[in-house]
Amino acid sequence: MDKINISDIDKKWQSFWSKKKNKFKKTDKKKKFYCLEMFPYPSGKIHMGHVRNYAIGDVIARYKMINGFNVLHPMGWDAFGLPAENAAKENNLNPKDWTKKNISTMKYQLQLLGLSIDWDLEISTCDEEYYKHQQELFIDFYNKGLVVRKETYVNWDPAEKTVLANEQVIDGRGWRSNALVERKKLHQWFFNISKFSNELLEDLNTLKEWPERVKLMQKNWIGKSVGCEIDFKISENDNSVRVFTTRPDTIFGATFLAISADHPLCESYIKQAKFIEFKKKCSRVGTTEEAIANAEKIGFKTDLEAEHPFIIGKKIPIYVSNFILMDYGTGAIFGCPAHDQRDFDFATKYKIEIIQVVKSKDFEKLKTEKKAFTGDGSIINSDFLNGLTITEAKEKIVKEIEKKKIGKKKVTFRLKDWGVSRQRYWGCPIPMIYLKDGSVVPVDKTELPIRLPDDIDINSKGNPLDNHPTWKKTKHKKTGEDAIRETDTLDTFVDSSWYFLRFCSPKLKSKPFDDEAFKYWMPVDQYIGGIEHAILHLLYSRFFMRAIKFCKKDIKIKEPFRGLFTQGMVCHETYKDEKGKWLSPDQIENTKLGKKSKIDGSKVKVGPSEAMSKSKKNIVDPESMIKIFGADAVRWFILSDSPPERDVQWSTAGVSASHKFILRIWNINQKILDRKQTEISSDDEKKFELKFNEYIFKITDLIENFQLNVAIAKIYEVASLMESNIDKKIGNKNLLVSQIKFMKMLLPFAPHLSCECLSKLEGKNFFEEIQWPKIDKTLLEKQEVTLVVQINGKKRGLFVAKKDLSEKDALSEAKKIENIKKNLKDKKILKNIFVKNKIINFIVTG
RNA sequence: GCCCUCGUGGUGAAAUGGUAGACACAAAGGACUUAAAAUCCUUGCCCGUAUGGGAGUGACAGUUCGAGUCUGUCCGAGGGCACCA
Numbered sequence: 001m002d003k004i005n006i007s008d009i010d011k012k013w014q015s016f017w018s019k020k021k022n023k024f025k026k027t028d029k030k031k032k033f034y035c036l037e038m039f040p041y042p043s044g045k046i047h048m049g050h051v052r053n054y055a056i057g058d059v060i061a062r063y064k065m066i067n068g069f070n071v072l073h074p075m076g077w078d079a080f081g082l083p084a085e086n087a088a089k090e091n092n093l094n095p096k097d098w099t100k101k102n103i104s105t106m107k108y109q110l111q112l113l114g115l116s117i118d119w120d121l122e123i124s125t126c127d128e129e130y131y132k133h134q135q136e137l138f139i140d141f142y143n144k145g146l147v148v149r150k151e152t153y154v155n156w157d158p159a160e161k162t163v164l165a166n167e168q169v170i171d172g173r174g175w176r177s178n179a180l181v182e183r184k185k186l187h188q189w190f191f192n193i194s195k196f197s198n199e200l201l202e203d204l205n206t207l208k209e210w211p212e213r214v215k216l217m218q219k220n221w222i223g224k225s226v227g228c229e230i231d232f233k234i235s236e237n238d239n240s241v242r243v244f245t246t247r248p249d250t251i252f253g254a255t256f257l258a259i260s261a262d263h264p265l266c267e268s269y270i271k272q273a274k275f276i277e278f279k280k281k282c283s284r285v286g287t288t289e290e291a292i293a294n295a296e297k298i299g300f301k302t303d304l305e306a307e308h309p310f311i312i313g314k315k316i317p318i319y320v321s322n323f324i325l326m327d328y329g330t331g332a333i334f335g336c337p338a339h340d341q342r343d344f345d346f347a348t349k350y351k352i353e354i355i356q357v358v359k360s361k362d363f364e365k366l367k368t369e370k371k372a373f374t375g376d377g378s379i380i381n382s383d384f385l386n387g388l389t390i391t392e393a394k395e396k397i398v399k400e401i402e403k404k405k406i407g408k409k410k411v412t413f414r415l416k417d418w419g420v421s422r423q424r425y426w427g428c429p430i431p432m433i434y435l436k437d438g439s440v441v442p443v444d445k446t447e448l449p450i451r452l453p454d455d456i457d458i459n460s461k462g463n464p465l466d467n468h469p470t471w472k473k474t475k476h477k478k479t480g481e482d483a484i485r486e487t488d489t490l491d492t493f494v495d496s497s498w499y500f501l502r503f504c505s506p507k508l509k510s511k512p513f514d515d516e517a518f519k520y521w522m523p524v525d526q527y528i529g530g531i532e533h534a535i536l537h538l539l540y541s542r543f544f545m546r547a548i549k550f551c552k553k554d555i556k557i558k559e560p561f562r563g564l565f566t567q568g569m570v571c572h573e574t575y576k577d578e579k580g581k582w583l584s585p586d587q588i589e590n591t592k593l594g595k596k597s598k599i600d601g602s603k604v605k606v607g608p609s610e611a612m613s614k615s616k617k618n619i620v621d622p623e624s625m626i627k628i629f630g631a632d633a634v635r636w637f638i639l640s641d642s643p644p645e646r647d648v649q650w651s652t653a654g655v656s657a658s659h660k661f662i663l664r665i666w667n668i669n670q671k672i673l674d675r676k677q678t679e680i681s682s683d684d685e686k687k688f689e690l691k692f693n694e695y696i697f698k699i700t701d702l703i704e705n706f707q708l709n710v711a712i713a714k715i716y717e718v719a720s721l722m723e724s725n726i727d728k729k730i731g732n733k734n735l736l737v738s739q740i741k742f743m744k745m746l747l748p749f750a751p752h753l754s755c756e757c758l759s760k761l762e763g764k765n766f767f768e769e770i771q772w773p774k775i776d777k778t779l780l781e782k783q784e785v786t787l788v789v790q791i792n793g794k795k796r797g798l799f800v801a802k803k804d805l806s807e808k809d810a811l812s813e814a815k816k817i818e819n820i821k822k823n824l825k826d827k828k829i830l831k832n833i834f835v836k837n838k839i840i841n842f843i844v845t846g
Numbered sequence: 847g848c849c850c851u852c853g854u855g856g857u858g859a860a861a862u863g864g865u866a867g868a869c870a871c872a873a874a875g876g877a878c879u880u881a882a883a884a885u886c887c888u889u890g891c892c893c894g895u896a897u898g899g900g901a902g903u904g905a906c907a908g909u910u911c912g913a914g915u916c917u918g919u920c921c922g923a924g925g926g927c928a929c930c931a
Contacts, residue, residue, distance in 0.1 A: 213926085216850060220927050227931075245931060258931090297929075323929040333931045341847080342929050414930055534926085640870070641858055649858065654871060660884095661870095710860065713869035788865050793912045795865055819898075833911050839864045841911050 006630035009756045033069040035061040038529030039076045042102035046109045048570040055635040062748040074503040075117045079126035095426040125495035132449030133512035135431040139442045140551045156184035161462035162423045188421040197413040209563035214534045223414025230407035232306035244329030249393035252382035253336040253357035257318045262326035282322040344372035420491045425464040427489030434484045444477035497544040527561040568647040572618040574607035582617040632750035633659035640712040669757040681729035693779040741773035789814040790841040807834040
């Protein structure tokens with residue numbers, strides 16, 4: 001019997017596939033399948049999360065390939081980003097070199113997994129061949145009005161002289177500099193994503209193959225709210241304040257107006273010392289959403305009053321308040337303290353009148369608990385609205401408002417425009433220039449790409465592009481006048497918002513993508529990645545597709561990803577030594593007295609299993625695992641232990657068991673090859689065939705439904721079936737044919753072993769002609785079924801019968817069972833329940 | 847605060863309203879071996895030698911001949927959104 005050397009067969013088949021460049025495309029071009037996994041950020045080495053992502057993707061890609069599909073299965077690198085700049089600062093090298101080195105390491109590691117990736121299609125977002133086209137798209141968007149320049153508030157790190165993302169601000173301080181972060185107003189570039197708010201929301205309904213959870217998260221993020229705008233006349237002058245509300249039904253309970261500190265009406269106070277002090281107080285609150293949410297409500301009372309639109313002669317004070325945001329609604333509200341918690345808190349603090357307008361028996365009780373009543377009820381104290389329900393009142397008041405021409409029904413979205421400017425070096429330069437007269441224009445497309453300079457001082461404070469001696473100096477192509485380049489670069493989410501389009505024609509020089517290739521491959525049939533991208537990346541990509549459609553008439557597609565699958569994380573136990581320092585799994589030793597530290601032999605405290613992370617050191621290196629157990633075992637384990645959408649616990653015992661199973665399959669294969677002819681028993685043969693065919697059916701169904709862990713459980717069962725039939729009276733040919741089918745079913749999961757076994761079975765190395773085994777439907781019909789017999793709903797016996805046994809025959813068969821006879825004795829059968837192929841239930845007396 | 851998801855053995859988990867715990871990990875016992883490793887077999891809560899019986903899917907109700915699965919209330923864990931007017 002041949003012995004197997006796992007690392008030899010890994011190498012053999014990886015080199016076989018790589019020589020063929022994984023181009024196993026079928027002649028049937030009609031059946032295309034675009035299988036895409038989220039491309040990685042080249043941070044240094046691959047981690048188990050990548051292994052899981054790409055193992056799942058590879059199962060789907062290979063399964064589709066051997067089902068006759070023409071499969072696009074590419075890979076690339078999300079190569080721009082902050083870590084490269086930070087690493088460059090620490091090691092005093094260029095971000096480009098650092099990135100390239102990481103890409104080559106990670107590509108080598110991914111190849112060790114034996115993925116069916118077509119590496120000819122490899123792209124990297126930091127290559128000018130890629131970002132050139134991104135700049136082109138940016139200009140297209142700009143020309144169509146989808147890019148705007150606006151002034152907004154940002155988190156400004158005064159030490160680093162740069163803008164920080166919200167997640168880079170920790171407790172109000174810069175994560176690197178530890179400097180107090182300021183709110184600063186800056187001119188920034190924005191993608192006009194809010195133009196598509198309603199479309200992005202409505203079209204979620206068309207995404208039938210997306211997880212409901214992701215769609216819901218996007219729905220909440222877009223945040224549609226239906227309400228109305230109302231103009232309040234200012235008593236002191238002819239101006240008015242426009243407010244937005246979703247509760248126009250509470251208008252009679254309005255006792256104050258509140259406007260944002262950035263509201264145009266505040267302009268006349270800007271120079272007042274009191275107002276300046278108030279604004280200072282506001283900006284002292286952090287910029288994280290949580291900090292804002294928990295901040296105390298403070299107000300600045302203006303000397304203005306507004307006229308209540310429905311109560312003649314009633315004047316209500318106007319406040320400037322920190323809880324009103326300028327970029328939501330109109331930046332102004334009317335406060336109805338009785339029925340809104342924030343308004344209630346504010347009114348209590350500034351002793352503003354509280355008028356109840358919705359009936360509730362708990363109102364006074366809630367008031368003493370300092371709570372507003374936000375529930376349902378009928379309207380009171382509201383003139384012509386009295387007695388109506390909230391819904392009725394909303395309808396009626398909106399009609400009145402529209403009749404009086406002081407406002408109208410209005411839909412508002414939470415989704416804001418996407419700010420894409422970053423004061424960074426390692427990103428795609430924004431192809432815009434500033435002219436002397438202050439205007440801003442795009443560069444001429446013939447000048448693309450606007451390249452990143454290599455000779456930068458990475459250690460300079462602020463943006464190295466801005467500090468570069470010559471880079472930003474340029475000339476306007478049309479007029480020849482001097483101009484200054486935009487020195488901000490694009491958010492890296494832009495890079496990943498269209499890479500899936502580039503994969504359709506990654507080498508094309510003239511355009512971002514080829515129209516024919518686009519038509520053929522798009523949309524992505526199956527997209528696979530982490531849940532952490534549920535909102536931003538997926539929403540931005542959906543926006544990009546629409547923006548491109550808006551710019552190019554012949555693009556018909558709106559949704560880039562037809563199917564989406566979000567996999568769970570890879571977790572591992574956490575370890576701490578006696579001093580509370582984190583230990584990595586390879587610093588742990590198993591002894592009879594428990595786990596000990598390899599470093600000093602001290603006792604180790606085992607913590608809960610958590611997502612693998614550098615900070616907790618609970619990381620297992622995929623490369624070393626592959627070297628020990630082989631690529632198939634690593635892939636197998638990570639797929640077998642949990643449903644792919646849930647978190648999986650990594651365990652060395654588990655992967656070692658997978659390795660043993662790989663060897664067991666090899667042994668089964670050898671035993672079948674070495675088997676001597678046996679006498680045939682038609683009975684054994686038939687049973688085996690029926691059972692085997694059923695497994696093809698089940699495994700096919702399970703893969704189609706992404707139940708990969710259950711599919712693997714069935715493969716274990718097939719292995720046992722094969723093993724137990726080697727000594728039975730089954731023809732060699734039948735066993736061999738079944739083993740070939742078995743190995744084909746194994747191929748998406750453990751391709752190296754599968755191909756090696758197939759080559760032994762068929763006597764040649766082959767791949768192209770592999771076809772997923774066919775299900776014999778007539779055999780499925782012949783399958784026997786187990787009928788369960790219950791008495792009063794309790795299981796009392798079972799028997800195996802032919803499929804579709806009639807009720808009459810089933811009942812008489814059931815009554816022959818010893819235990820059933822015993823239980824039916826002296827009892828009267830009141831009713832028989834019979835469900836074909838499933839169950840018999842006798843309902844009896846007593 | 848609002849919204850969503852999930853609670854099944856020592857563990858990861860299976861189960862179109864129809865045999866709960868498939869499959870695997872770990873454990874215990876056994877076989878082989880001088881021994882170990884490897885491999886294989888058995889066991890898994892309670893009563894019983896056993897055929898068998900009882901309890902049992904976070905808790906309590908309900909619908910049903912039959913509920914892990916459907917409905918309601920509660921408890922617990924995780925996630926998303928969060929001065930969004």
